[in-house]
Amino acid sequence: WEKEMAKLARLNLIGEMAAGIAHEIRNPMTTIRGFLQMSKKNQSLTVDYIDIMLEELNRANGIITEFLSLAKNKTTHLKRQNLNEIIASMEPLIQAEAMLSGKHLHVHYGTIDDLQLDDKEIRQLILNMAINGLEAMSPGGAFTISTYTEGKKVILKLEDQGSGIKEEYVEKLGTPFFTTKETGTGLGLAVCYSIAARHKAEIELKSGDKGTVFFIKF
Ligand code: ADP
Numbered sequence: 001w002e003k004e005m006a007k008l009a010r011l012n013l014i015g016e017m018a019a020g021i022a023h024e025i026r027n028p029m030t031t032i033r034g035f036l037q038m039s040k041k042n043q044s045l046t047v048d049y050i051d052i053m054l055e056e057l058n059r060a061n062g063i064i065t066e067f068l069s070l071a072k073n074k075t076t077h078l079k080r081q082n083l084n085e086i087i088a089s090m091e092p093l094i095q096a097e098a099m100l101s102g103k104h105l106h107v108h109y110g111t112i113d114d115l116q117l118d119d120k121e122i123r124q125l126i127l128n129m130a131i132n133g134l135e136a137m138s139p140g141g142a143f144t145i146s147t148y149t150e151g152k153k154v155i156l157k158l159e160d161q162g163s164g165i166k167e168e169y170v171e172k173l174g175t176p177f178f179t180t181k182e183t184g185t186g187l188g189l190a191v192c193y194s195i196a197a198r199h200k201a202e203i204e205l206k207s208g209d210k211g212t213v214f215f216i217k218f
């Protein structure tokens with residue numbers, strides 16, 4: 001019975017994901033087809049329209065990439081290494097991203113043991129969380145990344161001063177395609193949750209009107 005239920009739940013999830021993907025890919029295709037039809041009539045396609053088409057293609061491509069990184073049976077390449085080094089290698093990128101929208105980045109490197117990590121995946125997780133944090137804040141806000149040891153666990157803390165997450169949305173976080181954003185994909189956190197699971201890490205969060213804190217516990 002439980003097996004059957006799990007199977008049903010999975011089928012349901014696959015259905016939801018397929019519907020989401022179809023929607024996300026069809027939108028850019030509709031836009032591009034419209035522009036191409038228009039240009040066939042007028043024999044002209046301005047650079048602006050070409051740029052929009054390229055952007056739409058990039059978006060669709062990004063969605064497919066994220067979706068594939070969610071796919072099961074993906075092999076994780078775990079290597080003994082320090083989380084602080086991975087964060088340090090990303091600091092310039094997140095710093096630049098923050099600066100572009102008038103926000104700040106702070107990083108606190110705690111004393112932590114090495115962990116078995118897939119550095120590519122951990123980079124992806126941190127980047128997805130940082131983008132969400134930055135997107136949630138108004139200019140002037142600060143995004144803070146910290147590492148520290150708590151008992152036998154290494155904690156990665158990602159804190160923003162953004163709008164917070166409504167209580168009723170919290171249980172939906174990590175569900176593919178759940179988004180509250182106009183042009184969101186709803187895949188960022190789903191990818192984070194699956195990466196955390198592959199590392200046997202837990203994700204906890206606290207959210208309120210002063211912002212949101214995610215704790216990844218390794
Ligand atoms: P997307 O960013 O494309 O919407 P995500 O999976 O990254 O998709 O996030 C899903 C949803 O979770 C967001 O639309 C937003 O409502 C909420 N969320 C995630 N992180 C934060 C955050 N740091 N602050 C506020 N809301 C967040």
Ligand code: MG
Pocket residue numbers: 128131132186188189
């Ligand atoms: Mg996101």
